[in-house]
Amino acid sequence: xxxxxxxxxxxxxxxxxxxxxxxxxxxxxxxxxxxxxxxxxxxxxxxxxxxxxxxxxxxxxxxxxxxxxxxxxxxxxxxxxxxxxxxxxxxxxxxxxxxxxxxxxxxxxxxxxxxxxxxxxxxxxxxxxxxxxxxxxxxxxxxxxxxxxxxxxxxxxxxxxxxxxxxxxxxxxxxxxxxxxxxxxxxxxxxxxxxxxxxxxxxxxxxxxxxxxxxxxxxxxxxxxxxxxxxxxx
Amino acid sequence: xxxxxxxxxxxxxxxxxxxxxxxxxxxxxxxxxxxxxxxxxxxxxxxxxxxxxxxxxxxxxxxxxxxxxxxxxxxxxxxxxxxxxxxxxxxxxxxxxxxxxxxxxxxxxxxxxxxxxxxxxxxxxxxxxxxxxxxxxxxxxxxxxxxxxxxxxxxxxxxxxxxxxxxxxxxxxxxxxxxxxxxxxxxxxxxxxxxxxxxxxxxxxxxxxxxxxxxxxxxxxxxxxxxxxxxxxxxxxxxxxxxxxxxxxxxxxxxxxxxxxxxxxxxxxxxxxxxxxxxxxxxxxxxxxxxxxxxxxxxxxxxxxxxxxxxxxxx
Amino acid sequence: xxxxxxxxxxxxxxxxxxxxxxxxxxxxxxxxxxxxxxxxxxxxxxxxxxxxxxxxxxxxxxxxxxxxxxxxxxxxxxxxxxxxxxxxxxxxxxxxxxxxxxxxxxxxxxxxxxxxxxxxxxxxxxxxxxxxxxxxxxxxxxxxxxxxxxxxxxxxxxxxxxxxxxxxxxxxxxxxxxxxxxxxxxxxxxxxxxxxxxxxxxxxxxxxxxxxxxxxxx
Numbered sequence: 001x002x003x004x005x006x007x008x009x010x011x012x013x014x015x016x017x018x019x020x021x022x023x024x025x026x027x028x029x030x031x032x033x034x035x036x037x038x039x040x041x042x043x044x045x046x047x048x049x050x051x052x053x054x055x056x057x058x059x060x061x062x063x064x065x066x067x068x069x070x071x072x073x074x075x076x077x078x079x080x081x082x083x084x085x086x087x088x089x090x091x092x093x094x095x096x097x098x099x100x101x102x103x104x105x106x107x108x109x110x111x112x113x114x115x116x117x118x119x120x121x122x123x124x125x126x127x128x129x130x131x132x133x134x135x136x137x138x139x140x141x142x143x144x145x146x147x148x149x150x151x152x153x154x155x156x157x158x159x160x161x162x163x164x165x166x167x168x169x170x171x172x173x174x175x176x177x178x179x180x181x182x183x184x185x186x187x188x189x190x191x192x193x194x195x196x197x198x199x200x201x202x203x204x205x206x207x208x209x210x211x212x213x214x215x216x217x218x219x220x221x222x223x224x225x226x227x228x229x230x231x232x233x234x
Numbered sequence: 235x236x237x238x239x240x241x242x243x244x245x246x247x248x249x250x251x252x253x254x255x256x257x258x259x260x261x262x263x264x265x266x267x268x269x270x271x272x273x274x275x276x277x278x279x280x281x282x283x284x285x286x287x288x289x290x291x292x293x294x295x296x297x298x299x300x301x302x303x304x305x306x307x308x309x310x311x312x313x314x315x316x317x318x319x320x321x322x323x324x325x326x327x328x329x330x331x332x333x334x335x336x337x338x339x340x341x342x343x344x345x346x347x348x349x350x351x352x353x354x355x356x357x358x359x360x361x362x363x364x365x366x367x368x369x370x371x372x373x374x375x376x377x378x379x380x381x382x383x384x385x386x387x388x389x390x391x392x393x394x395x396x397x398x399x400x401x402x403x404x405x406x407x408x409x410x411x412x413x414x415x416x417x418x419x420x421x422x423x424x425x426x427x428x429x430x431x432x433x434x435x436x437x438x439x440x441x442x443x444x445x446x447x448x449x450x451x452x453x454x455x456x457x458x459x460x461x462x463x464x465x466x467x468x469x470x471x472x473x474x475x476x477x478x479x480x481x482x483x484x485x486x487x488x489x490x491x492x493x494x495x496x497x498x499x500x501x502x503x504x505x506x507x508x509x510x511x512x513x514x515x516x517x518x519x520x521x522x523x524x525x526x527x528x529x530x531x532x533x534x535x536x537x538x539x540x541x542x543x544x545x546x547x548x549x
Numbered sequence: 550x551x552x553x554x555x556x557x558x559x560x561x562x563x564x565x566x567x568x569x570x571x572x573x574x575x576x577x578x579x580x581x582x583x584x585x586x587x588x589x590x591x592x593x594x595x596x597x598x599x600x601x602x603x604x605x606x607x608x609x610x611x612x613x614x615x616x617x618x619x620x621x622x623x624x625x626x627x628x629x630x631x632x633x634x635x636x637x638x639x640x641x642x643x644x645x646x647x648x649x650x651x652x653x654x655x656x657x658x659x660x661x662x663x664x665x666x667x668x669x670x671x672x673x674x675x676x677x678x679x680x681x682x683x684x685x686x687x688x689x690x691x692x693x694x695x696x697x698x699x700x701x702x703x704x705x706x707x708x709x710x711x712x713x714x715x716x717x718x719x720x721x722x723x724x725x726x727x728x729x730x731x732x733x734x735x736x737x738x739x740x741x742x743x744x745x746x747x748x749x750x751x752x753x754x755x756x757x758x759x760x761x762x763x764x765x766x767x
Contacts, residue, residue, distance in 0.1 A: 003619070003622060020439075067693075067697065067745075068738065070694065070697045070698060070701070071697040071700065071701055071737065071738050071741035071742075072701065072734065072737075072738065073700075073701040073702075073704040073705075073714075073715070073718070073733070073734060073737045074701070074705075075704050075705055075707070075708075075715060075718050075719075076704060076714075076715070076717075076718045076730055076733050076734040076737065077734065079718045079719070079721060079722035079730050080718075080721075080727060080730040080731060080734060082450065082722065083449065083721065083722060083725050083726070083727050083730060084727045086449075086453060088450070088453045088454055088457045088459060089412070089441065089443070089450070089453070089454040089457065089459040089460070090457065090459050159606070159609055159610045160609075162610065163609075163610050163611065163612045163613070164612070166612040166614060167614075167705075169442075169444075170444045170722075171443075171444075171450065172412070172441050172442065172443040172444070172450065172454070177612075177614075178442070180612060180614050180615050181415055181442070181444060181614070182415040182416075182418060182442055183615075184318070184319075184322075184415075184614065184615075184618050184708070184709075185318075185319045185321070185414065185415035185416035185442075186319070186321055186415075186416050186418075186419045187319075187321030187322065187325065189618070189619065189622060192615050192618060192619070193615060193619060195615065196611065196612055196615035196616070196619075199610070199611075199612045200607065200610050200611060200612075203607075203610035204607065204610065207606070207610075286629075286710070289710070289719060289723075290723060291720065291723055291724060294720075313712075314629060314710060314712065315712075315716070316707070316710065316716060316719060316720060317629065317709075317710030318708070318709060318710050322628065322709070322710060323710070325628050326627075326628050326629050326710065329627045329628055330627065331627045331628055331629035331630070332629065444722075445722055445723045446723050448722065448723040448724065448725060449722075449723075449724070449725030450722075450725075527724065528724045528725075532551070532554050532724065532726055532728075532729070534557070534558050534561060536561075537557075
């Protein structure tokens with residue numbers, strides 16, 4: 001418990017916050033790495049997931065692929081890409097972003113296709129009958145109705161990416177992993193624990209933020225309708 | 235269906251539990267050498283010695299030399315290689331997780347006594363023995379040395395007329411450094427450049443790279459992403475890339491002889507043979523072994539160690 | 550890929566794979582054993598759920614390296630004790646499974662449970678004879694995810710000196726040797742597939758009615 005007291009003292013010490021190696025800079029770096037990876041993952045997983053969910057094609061492939069991606073060890077992938085791409089220190093962000101995106105793709109993809117699949121087929125048929133084209137059905141009917149599941153997928157992707165971005169420090173990058181790796185190298189448990197607390201806090205704040213955003217964006221009718229729909233379905 | 239489920243579940247759980255328990259008792263890392271016939275004492279044969287190493291390739295190679303020597307002596311050896319930085323593996327030998335480690339005299343002395351002023355190999359060794367905690371013993375040091383060394387590219391050296399750490403104090407611009415994370419706290423790291431060679435701390439930035447002076451550190455230097463990198467003096471990449479090793483006229487980096495650090499569990503009867511290994515080992519041997527390990531051959535530490543020991547007639 | 554290197558180092562590869570398996574088996578098993586009762590409790594008590602489900606979310610946000618390093622301090626274990634890794638991986642496994650298991654029990658539904666109670670089953674019988682068997686398929690799916698993530702996380706133990714396939718990551722990285730890292734990655738995936746097959750087969754033996762449901766679902 002003394003360790004925790006030290007770590008909190010380290011966190012609230014104003015001397016540890018400013019500067020290029022300070023906590024503020026490390027948090028911003030950490031967020032930047034995560035943002036890059038999440039954007040990349042969303043760009044890949046969302047269209048693919050919506051397509052699979054809407055057409056029902058490639059579902060088996062997607063399940064197999066997400067399973068395989070989950071089994072890939074992040075540390076191995078990170079070192080492998082760093083060694084084979086040999087982009088050096090300046091572009092170490094490239095292997096780091098790829099590894100984090102690979103981590104984020106399975107939950108996003110699964111949420112997208114299962115969310116769209118869960119939409120009542122009668123609703124989709126109704127939309128089609130009232131003259132909406134396929135794009136409009138996806139955009140105006142399926143995505144809004146799948147929103148709660150999509151947000152769920154985003155939340156678990158964010159949690160994993162924030163926690164794993166600590167490994168990026170292994171390639172000489174910054175981020176909150178710096179406190180953890182550098183602390184470990186010199187057995188400075190205070191700094192290490194402080195870094196870990198920051199990572200958890202960041203994850204929780206972002207998670208809470210996404211939840212608030214969801215309440216604000218998703219029409220209340222949708223979540224209620226979907227909620228009851230799920231219960232009846234079972 | 236339900237009672238059947240319960241019964242099957244119980245059988246399944248018991249089986250998995252037994253499997254798991256069996257797994258955690260079995261010890262795959264232990265290797266005993268069946269051919270051992272040399273005069274090992276009974277107590278030595280009964281104990282298992284765990285040999286560990288720091289997390290960089292050379293440390294594992296030297297650890298293999300010691301491990302195979304012990305095995306030739308009839309001792310059962312368990313391996314726990316590439317543990318981490320000094321803070322971790324020294325804690326491990328103190329709490330009995332490992333019993334024998336290869337170490338380097340100067341760095342270990344500075345670790346235990348950061349204020350030491352010892353420079354010569356003799357002073358370093360005697361102070362090291364004075365500072366060694368109870369329960370651990372420092373075996374005879376080798377003439378083989380592997381030092382941390384600050385290197386620059388030949389371009390940087392000729393352009394800025396820098397061949398020595400002493401030239402850095404008059405170097406006007408920013409100095410970008412790279413090395414293992416723990417270097418940030420070491421007396422021969424950025425702090426040493428400021429305290430001993432007078433480089434203003436404001437002019438120094440340090441990028442930690444976690445590969446023990448390996449390929450990424452080398453590449454950062456070649457790419458010009460950093461100006462100075464700490465690369466161990468026995469690394470083949472120094473010669474391959476024509477790097478300039480900066481001289482250290484003030485002996486910031488002290489004598490770094492290889493030796494075996496042993497706990498009480500290592501029988502005293504093994505000391506003689508371990509010392510013989512250290513005695514036969516030279517700096518050139520280290521460079522040659524690192525080249526086999528890191529160069530195209532990518533030979534494993536155990537193969538390299540076995541070849542060397544046989545060549546020297548030590549096993 | 551240097552296959553000659555793979556052949557020359559097969560002994561070490563197998564040794565590290567076995568070490569990897571040893572550290573992984575117990576956490577997967579323990580996660581299931583711990584998460585199911587926790588989830589049952591959370592399923593039955595709203596107040597417990599309000600605390601337990603978010604806590605499992607927080608656990609999953611824990612970065613692995615500091616957890617591995619700090620556990621010896623907390624547990625009083627030795628610094629290289631594989632037990633540290635086992636405890637940490639179990640925590641992650643429980644975190645993953647609790648949410649899945651709560652959902653699984655929820656899906657069994659209050660009505661079925663009440664019916665079972667009404668026809669004279671005791672609450673204990675309801676759990677063993679109704680809820681657990683019906684929640685079996687999602688629990689099995691959850692265990693498969695735990696297995697894959699455990700096997701992948703074990704390799705981070707290389708950073709704290711616990712032998713596993715992760716050794717090939719750090720060592721290959723230090724030597725700039727892709728083949729060695731690839732061996733570690735492929736080895737981990739192969740182990741994940743083997744574990745997955747074992748879990749699926751064990752699931753079929755334990756839950757013989759699952760196959761029928763699967764087929765019906767198409």
